[in-house]
Amino acid sequence: MELWQEMLRQGVDSAKDLIERFGFEEVAARKLNTLFHIRINPYYLSLIRYPGDPIWLQCIPDGQELKDDGLPDDPLAEDSHSPVPSIVHRYPDRVLFLTTSQCSMYCRFCTRKRKVGDSKKIIMKYIQDGISYIAQHPEIRDVILSGGDPLMLTDYLLERILKGLREIPHIEIIRIGTRMPCVLPQRITTKLVKMLKKYHPIYINTHFNHPWECTPEAKRACEMLADAGIPLGNQTVLMKGVNDNPDVMLELMRKLLTMRIRPYYLYQADVTKGTDYFRTPVSKGLEIMDKLRGHTSGLAIPYYVIDAPGGGGKIPLLPQYVIGRAGKNIILRNYKYEIFTYPDLEEEPANHHPPVEKPFMRKNGSKKVTRKEIIEEAL
Ligand SMILES: *Cc1c(COP(=O)(O)O)cnc(C)c1O
Ligand code: SF4
Numbered sequence: 001m002e003l004w005q006e007m008l009r010q011g012v013d014s015a016k017d018l019i020e021r022f023g024f025e026e027v028a029a030r031k032l033n034t035l036f037h038i039r040i041n042p043y044y045l046s047l048i049r050y051p052g053d054p055i056w057l058q059c060i061p062d063g064q065e066l067k068d069d070g071l072p073d074d075p076l077a078e079d080s081h082s083p084v085p086s087i088v089h090r091y092p093d094r095v096l097f098l099t100t101s102q103c104s105m106y107c108r109f110c111t112r113k114r115k116v117g118d119s120k121k122i123i124m125k126y127i128q129d130g131i132s133y134i135a136q137h138p139e140i141r142d143v144i145l146s147g148g149d150p151l152m153l154t155d156y157l158l159e160r161i162l163k164g165l166r167e168i169p170h171i172e173i174i175r176i177g178t179r180m181p182c183v184l185p186q187r188i189t190t191k192l193v194k195m196l197k198k199y200h201p202i203y204i205n206t207h208f209n210h211p212w213e214c215t216p217e218a219k220r221a222c223e224m225l226a227d228a229g230i231p232l233g234n235q236t237v238l239m240k241g242v243n244d245n246p247d248v249m250l251e252l253m254r255k256l257l258t259m260r261i262r263p264y265y266l267y268q269a270d271v272t273k274g275t276d277y278f279r280t281p282v283s284k285g286l287e288i289m290d291k292l293r294g295h296t297s298g299l300a301i302p303y304y305v306i307d308a309p310g311g312g313g314k315i316p317l318l319p320q321y322v323i324g325r326a327g328k329n330i331i332l333r334n335y336k337y338e339i340f341t342y343p344d345l346e347e348e349p350a351n352h353h354p355p356v357e358k359p360f361m362r363k364n365g366s367k368k369v370t371r372k373e374i375i376e377e378a379l
Contacts, residue, residue: 006223008104013039016331022060032061035274037117039106044183046162047212054210054242057278058107059118064277065108065120071113071273075310086130089314097130099161101191102152109239109278111307116148131164134171141172144205149181151187155195162199174199175250177235179207182328205233206265209243226260233264236302238285239278246291253292253300263302268317271309282306282317294335310363 015033019023024032032038040059081090083132088096101118113373150158165171177231180187181204196202204225207216222232234256236243243249253263257288266288269279269308289304323331329341359368
């Protein structure tokens with residue numbers, strides 16, 4: 001057994017551990033354990049500095065998860081975009097391929113709580129069905145291995161999947177979404193990177209949420225991946241008490257760059273059952289973005305997105321940089337809130353059709369609707 005697999009067998013993974021090691025009350029501990037799995041490997045556990053700190057909040061269950069908040073357990077309507085159980089096909093040219101439901105740690109804020117940790121949910125047949133679906137759909141050129149955490153698979157199984165995908169001529173790129181470099185960097189072994197290298201172009205998106213996660217171990221894991229020619233991106237979830245602070249976020253983004261990771265997305269927290277206590281107002285995310293852009297390397301700046309409830313995909317949000325238009329001038333402000341005017345060009349008459357603002361569609365995509373109608377309906 002490899003070191004990382006041994007580490008997975010240690011650590012916290014039961015109601016009993018919560019009671020004995022963290023002083024949880026018995027009924028609450030048992031309820032929490034049935035609602036969403038508990039797993040904290042010893043490496044991630046060792047990053048905790050004090051109860052309730054940003055590491056603790058991400059991994060130690062919280063009584064607030066039990067609140068019956070009436071929120072959906074599938075907020076992104078992933079199940080309705082699943083032609084086969086292991087595939088989420090929402091965008092025209094790319095799919096999520098859910099290859100395992102296991103993770104090396106169960107994050108308390110996880111959007112896929114409904115699926116993750118349930119070992120019955122993904123089986124070999126589903127993986128086979130996923131590969132067949134991708135093979136039958138030539139419009140798919142980008143496959144994102146997701147889960148769960150695909151690096152929970154053994155190197156052998158992962159290689160079978162990669163090989164299967166590489167036999168499909170229309171697959172251009174393969175991405176792997178994994179939290180391992182952050183939560184169990186011991187998973188990144190020489191053997192693993194040697195195998196991954198054979199299936200280029202491979203991209204990895206990892207998931208760091210706090211500067212304390214940027215340890216020497218994590219850095220080493222990322223360097224091994226980068227040295228194997230794998231470009232690394234990062235997705236961060238904006239969470240109350242964890243990273244809802246511009247200084248913390250700035251430090252995290254800068255640290256990621258030193259680990260050769262390019263920040264990719266900053267997610268507004270999804271509206272998922274049992275995770276509502278992590279949510280922040282959108283104004284907080286915009287404030288953070290405002291304090292990043294211009295104040296540090298452009299490379300350190302992720303896209304701030306809302307994954308639209310109901311399955312609309314990721315929608316980017318930006319602070320207001322356009323103050324308005326005055327005649328043909330567009331009035332802008334920079335990162336220091338200084339005002340600038342850019343003399344825009346008059347539009348060519350030929351470009352007035354189609355109109356500058358495309359018509360909005362209702363969610364089912366059929367009927368056009370005006371801005372005024374949308375706002376009145378939403379009130
Ligand atoms: C996030 C996501 C993708 C990938 O989106 P990119 O913007 O290309 O990174 C693809 N499919 C689904 C269902 C997603 O949620
Ligand atoms: S690693 Fe990702 S999929 Fe697994 S529990 Fe954490 S957020 Fe959810």
